[in-house]
Amino acid sequence: MYHIVSFEETAEVEVVPALWVNDGVCQWPPYKTKGVQRAIKSQQEPDHTWASYNARVLYTATLLHDLLVKQEIIIEQQQNIIRMVQDLHAAMHSMTEGETNMERHYSYFPLRNVEQLMALEGDLQSLPGLTKELITSLGLAGGATVKDTVWGILRRAMMNDLALKITWSGANRKLAFDRLQLKAVVVAAVRRNPACSSATDDEIAKSIKKWFYWAGDRDGGRKKRKPGPSQNAASTQPGAH
Template structure:
């Protein structure tokens, strides 16, 4: 059994084994590296004596880790998944989390960027503002994202350089999302297909 829980202190949302939660308190291995943490969660590792305790609220219960992970994006936009269907008419922005969870810096930054920007808007941005695009590094939003990443207790020590690197990478890949890569590949193949016919003429 797995739970999706919200940490009261930071409002982060994460998937954890049910064995880690009792009486609205979640035991958490704060000293684990991201890969160790992911493995511990998937394998339902038993909490150790040195694990720290955090107050949480259970948002959703699932029989498997995979099922819980599939519900996680929805949990980040709903205050309570069990009653989410009842309030689907509420403006989605009002249900956004102040802090978006993530197991490492990349995961956290990319989740934040995905919630803040549509892909069409992301295509109009790059870090330096070259090629007529808007310069992301000059936006105050950059500092907001860095602060949000550091509010996650798993990424509290993230440096400005690390956050910036993942923002740059996410923006760079905007053209590949929503079928962009496939569309470019199809155009390239079409171009190669028509070129021999032009040569024959």
């Protein structure tokens, strides 16, 4: 039997044989990495040469493979939490400065019209550090997948009325998101999510395109396009076609 344990002093997570853990204390062998791995797999019995560390059992299983999978999940969750805490700390720290950066962020988002978007575009070019600040701010949206993260960030960044006036490439005389400074901010904010850190430009772009494509169906748009009762009745009358 094996445990996944979290060591209290370092917050490190490890898979160890259950016999190494007793009453909140984990025995640890005085070996280098490969020696420790062999001791874990063979479930070596601790002796007086081993060190003792306070540890908390997070999960227990009989198969080592199952525990290693669980350990990877727990470590990823911890990384996500750490990143979010770091972002929140940076955001809170910025609030102690004169004209707070957070006030600037909230004055920008959500963007409501083209005029506000163009003002932001100008500020991104002229204000040093603004790009990094907005990446941190939008990156707090989070998400379990690239699509969830992209859509959460774009919902935070702009109202749907503005999204209706934008496409990825600027088709149909709309604004081209691909040519905006805001695109780089959104892409970088997506990658701040550990679940999306390795996402390719194409993967992120695909989700952005879909978000703008479906803007017409959001906020009741799909319902508005459905024919009403009078229209349905007219279409069924003789000679309607």
